[in-house]
């Protein structure tokens with residue numbers, strides 16, 4: 001089958017024919033329809049996440065059709081499902097048994113520990129797949145599976161913040177802004193300095209203010225979520241925050257956070273990270289996204305152009321989310 005293969009840091013992605021993955025008991029085999037591009041894919045490509053399976057098929061926002069089942073399954077043949085970043089957990093560690101499977105010590109992640117979705121087919125543990133709302137077509141559903149999910153988990157940590165700051169207005173923020181506006185929150189969007197197109201895009205999705213990450217918003221925010229992987233944004237976000245605010249780092253990797261004066265944290269400001277997702281997050285968010293309804297803005301690439309999709313995300317050249325359409329790649 002056709003697949004885009006990552007062989008190591010510094011090596012270009014290559015499209016090649018690979019052996020079809022073996023179906024283990026408890027898994028489903030999926031014909032991939034679409035797979036979203038995530039910033040995390042770049043962190044793997046660049047060696048910032050250090051222990052990927054190699055060679056590896058990247059991609060962890062997979063929309064696929066069930067074509068084979070390795071035993072009993074919740075899913076019918078032909079049913080469309082979504083596969084997220086969390087691919088497997090042990091079910092036994094202190095995290096798994098306390099409703100925090102996102103922190104499982106032995107967790108395996110899609111498109112990192114196991115092969116992902118930039119391929120004609122993939123296999124996935126059926127317990128970690130989601131049913132997808134029919135109102136989203138394949139390419140529109142894909143970004144919900146990480147950008148949407150992780151954003152939603154971070155949003156939960158923002159509590160009932162009325163004024164929400166979003167740093168980095170890419171795939172995740174463009175979804176979360178819609179959710180936040182629907183709930184009546186006020187959204188302040190921070191982009192790369194000078195990215196006036198990105199700022200206009202944010203305003204078109206309901207942000208009442210949009211500016212560069214080096215600017216102060218017209219009002220303090222009650223929570224800030226950082227999607228851009230820049231540690232220097234942490235003191236900037238704290239400085240833009242009201243007393244009692246939370247600053248939430250939503251990415252899996254971030255450059256070093258510079259030393260900061262205690263006054264920035266003082267006033268009961270909180271700083272925390274978001275790690276991965278639980279299946280419960282997924283079920284709740286997909287239901288919610290359908291209800292709002294979220295409208296994902298996507299730029300679609302063919303499988304052979306996966307590398308270009310990744311570089312476009314790196315360059316900040318994508319409005320909304322980049323998605324690889326895999327239909328007919330077999």
Ligand SMILES: [Zn+2]
Pocket residue numbers: 038039040041060085146147
């Ligand atoms: Zn992701």
Ligand SMILES: [Zn+2]
Pocket residue numbers: 089090091092093094095096101104105106107
């Ligand atoms: Zn565990």
